[in-house]
Amino acid sequence: MKYIIKFFLPILILILLNACASEGKKFTSEVTSPDKNIKVSFHLSAENQPFYVVNYKTEKVIDSSKMGFELKDAAPLSGDFRIVATDTASVNETWQPVWGEDAEVKNEYNELKLQLEETSALKRKINIIFKVYDDGIGFRYEFPKQENLNEVVITDENTEFNLTGNHKVWWIPGDWDIYEYLYQTTKFSEIDALKLYEPGTHLGQTYMPENAVNTPVTMKTEAGLYLSFHEADLTDYAGMTLAVDTTNHKMKSELVGNAENIKVKRQTPFETPWRTIQIAEKPGQLIESKLIVNLNDPNVVEDMSFFKPTKYTGIWWDMHIGTGNWDYAGANHAANTTYAKELIDFSAKHNINAMLVEGWNIGWEQWWDKKAKQVDFDFVTPYPDYDLQEVVRYGKSKGVALIMHHETSADVTGYEAQIDTAFALMKDLKIHAVKTGYVGSVIPEGEYHHGQFMVNHYQKVLEKGIENQVAINAHEPIKATGKRRTYPVAISREGVRGQEYNAWSDDGGNPPEHLTIVPFTRMLGGPVDYTPGIFNTSLKPYKENNQINTTLAHQLALYVVVYSPVQMVPDLIKNYEGHPAFQFIEDVGIDWQQSKVLDAEIGDFIVMARQEKQTGHWFLGAITDEQARTVTINFDFLEAGKNYTATIYKDAADAHYKTNPEAYEISSEDISNNSKLELMLAAGGGVAIAIKESNK
Template sequence: MKLQAFSIALIALLCFSCNLRNDNSAKLKVESPNGKIAVELELDKLGQPFYHVQFNNKTVVDTSYLGFDFIDAKPIKDNLKVISASVNSFNETWEMPWGEQGKVENNYRYLTIQLEETVAPNRKIALTFKVYDDGIGFRYEFPEQDGWDEVLIKEEETQFNLTEDYMTFWIPGDWDIYEHLYSTTKLSEIDAPQYAEHVNLAQTYIPENAVNTPVTMVGNEGVHLSFHEAALVDYSGMTLKVDTENLSLKSHLVGSENTDYKVKRQLPFNTPWRTIQITDNAPELIASNLIVNLNEPNKLGDVSWFKPMKYTGVWWEMHLGKSSWDYGMEMVDGQWTDTGKAHGRHGATTENVKRFIDFSAKNNIGGVLVEGWNTGWERWIGFEDREGVFDFVTPYPDYDLDEVTRYAKEKGVEIIMHHETSAATETYEKQQDTAYALMQKYGMHAVKSGYVGKILPKGEYHHGQYMVNQYNNAAIKAAKYEVAVNAHEPIKATGLRRTYPNIISREGLRGQEFNAWAEDGGNPPEHLPIIAFTRMLAGPIDFTPGIFNIKFNEYKTQNQVNTTLAQQLALYVLIYSPIQMAADLVEHYEANPEPLQFIKDVGVDWSDTKVLNGVVGDYVTIARKEKDTGNWFVGGITDENARDIDIDFSFLDKNEDYEVRIYKDGTDAHWDKNPLDIQIEILDIDASSTLKINLAEGGGFAISLIKK
């Protein structure tokens, strides 16, 4: 619901005309509401548009040109003139149906400029810059016009020329996957191609020295920048090509082997927003709402049929090797073979799922995810042609869908559907209506979708225009059946959860499962303190926290989770998602009832969020207030370095009493040597309290503050 909105014209063409010069060059300026960020847009003597960005009166993005290269048409980047321009302001407050906070302020000033070529064919294009107190967003707009109906974009020529050699937190500009570890280097030292053909990745393609977004940078004087995009619809995902000598980034769109263009669109249309979050400290990056604000308002209306929830599921046990996704696959003569008989290791059985339902019902956990329930798992591993392999409505013989859903409903637990498409897009498209209708029949309102493997049809990549449309269209169709989507192996999050609130979460990073099977030792302790300031800026993450059996030596002696137990609890507050998994096995939770209490108590939907402290890649502490109850929860984590964290509880409600439990690293805790050492304390804390907490190497802490 929009609470207030107004738009005021500040500068009209009369004022703009003062900046026109005889050589047809022009200069326009727009500032953020607080005046700290300013954007200047100019045309040079050749009619080429370029822009600058200042923060606190210092240039952070220097002369950067804008334009496009097309197939079978000349570029549009010079010989342009201004035909109109204006600067306006806008301010509204809108409500999130679920999110990190209840209400979001959307306050910005914006510049819109209409351009036209001075030579034939006299094409028109527009630019809009929105300037917020926490950053900027700009996009290209192709208006309807005579003689120009369709564009075939070869490349978008958007530049970001930087003014210093920033410390940069980046993953390579892979066209097929985001599941790389983050590197921390100077901008001038980025070398993305070194990560090509990574052993742990199901698919990968890195054609240039480019980075994926969000990519976050920290300057020598504390300036923090994060580059990304918003409202990615019917367009190709953008990587950023790196010029290490000139400290420059340039848009490099994901392409296809099947076309010589990267984007095909009919006029009129707008590109996604190109975004730069700009702050003078790390916590404000997380607090920023720039990405969601640049998306259109809710188009679905009432989505109360989806309830944010915690969930358990048949998932982690298969990564550990305790059970399998398939029903009857055996190693015969050195090859995986479908024997047609149950091998006894299948995880998604009626009996096993009922165990998870019982546990969830007992422990304030609303859902159970069931992977491996449907036929096809025997036939997709190792097969290049995966079209027609999976059936999204037919269960295995040992999984009674009617009985499981009946039992779950009786216990007050919702079954979360799983659709592993194996990246066979045509098969999934054909079955979507039937699959979603099945979910609607059984009262299932959430699906985890997966797209493991090379995209079919061959030649397409996970992050190109073809797949952007696949992901978005699947979610839009799901909404018609009251189904919310949690996508894995996805396109990047760009804030579309505002427009389509049934886009609840997604993977899009190197997740918890890498700790169970990656050959490089799993995710290092610095991984999540980087993720909080990079990937999490894009939107909710289905990271699957809550592993209590850190070492799992009874299953795998060469792998482990590289955090302490206390950090696993902290992740429920730190890594935001409206759908949070208690990922470990039932028996591991039942053996640890005291830390399990935090998972039982912690919320998943918030009315307020406070980022209390943080340094990119080192540590971060976040406090969140649960919607409806008013209870607060705090989570803090560190990298491989132990450290003391000071907490000021002035964010708490005044004159309120809380029952406070602190789950923190024990005195001998260490992510590798002693990860299970945890201390649980009950304290008296109110809004006047302060507290110092010691975090072990790879450690963390979690605090529940339950209103009495």
């Protein structure tokens, strides 16, 4: 690592009495980004209430926005403050992720820390820290240890984001239980999450008390600036939704609570998560930003050698299209030893190093029945037709590792009672990855997936993973907030409306534009286990009324566009065997040296290139929405003076996501870093390119 760190002595309090009187300010302090483009101004109002303002170059991005808390059985922490001290610091370092989109991450920012104290008799204290990067800002609250504020019970966090216009917004409802919605594209004034919110339309009991959106929520200003609002380092705290005031173009943090209306309960000292605003002139810069991971602490896992990024097959898609069942009582229990071995053989043949099995353990007969309330999953006992030890042994003999599966049906009480034995079994069998699931309403009742109780549960699972050398791929998770830097056992998660909705939905599944929005919203938080790579996009003969709304080339491109260090190869074996396009899935990388967005417009298209860490090969993926379009690909990211061969998997001339989705062509081109190619993307289509250095 390289560190260049400068710390300055605490500066004298800067009190601008009279100078700022016209704006009702009694105190002002500023901090800018290293490149000076972003400026954050912190103020105390004439009423001694803290607020902040954000500028980007000459444009005000966030207008005066208040900060504070409502507490249970105590006066609010929102005003009557004086500044005790301010500190500044500058940091410039480079760190290396265990796995990720890039082999090195630059972490450079300027920091301002303000120590506030009430002037009243209680003299309660709170600190506010701003970190300002070239690509955005993060700020958090610190509650120091103090005599008159020991236990803190937060009923509301009143952090405001006062926008400066009626921006274009890509958003999903601020549901307290699930993120699996299609993204909406509207003006800020047109956000109506309550209209979209339909309890009972998902597999979980959902709750949303007001017009609010979940984060990351991304916007485009009239001036063409891109903003995305999220949080980082969500630890022992409630997840944050953003309540929207559509008239005044303002958002306020709305923490996810519980049935007792408690949002957060902590003992001082503690810190809140970072509240984050990414700022970019081009949409691709949002994806390339490392703001979220940089705001998390460094890696605490001493040994991650047990996990390597991998592609994996699995017994999973069968249940969604109806060729198999999760439960043993069904007509065709998919998780049986024979089928598992077939998948292992297929995986080994095609250099796929892992396999997932769902439905292996007893308890699936009632998992979907919310009236049952208690689902008796057993996380160590397999069904009679599945020999767990034999599957593990056979996989190891073929170089294919088993990924364990723990579906809890959100019975957290039951899962935590078995978690030690469940992880001990994996440790004993040397199983180093598990996919967890939390479908349904949370047990104990009164808690929600995105509240503090569940945030702490997901953290407990990560710690069990560290203890037993098991990497965690969480489904129905809490949002990704960059904790993968601190805990690289958190390899991936769902938290998005995924591929399975295409098999479930009679309303047509995910539209083509869905995955032209996800990289600029959900994916900004972290890796997404979307499960790309379905070749039978018509879903015939299994789901006659459903289909996947992409072309086959689009499905290939997703292995590059949607990032995860574990990428599933989910379709049935028969749809892959002998298929020429499957070569791209065999070849495509999974662990990256560097990643670049070449061109994009949110909701329309994206062109992404990534260089594989081990081989130096490049892979490119481009996808479009419902509109056919031509993209121009400039290969200037390749090393000068070298020749390359590009194998191109593209839509056929007559391809269309509805009428001819599986029509594709494979061609080859000799290219260099001076080359440009124009490629046609069909409606709902894409292109995938494998680029290798040539001896020519």
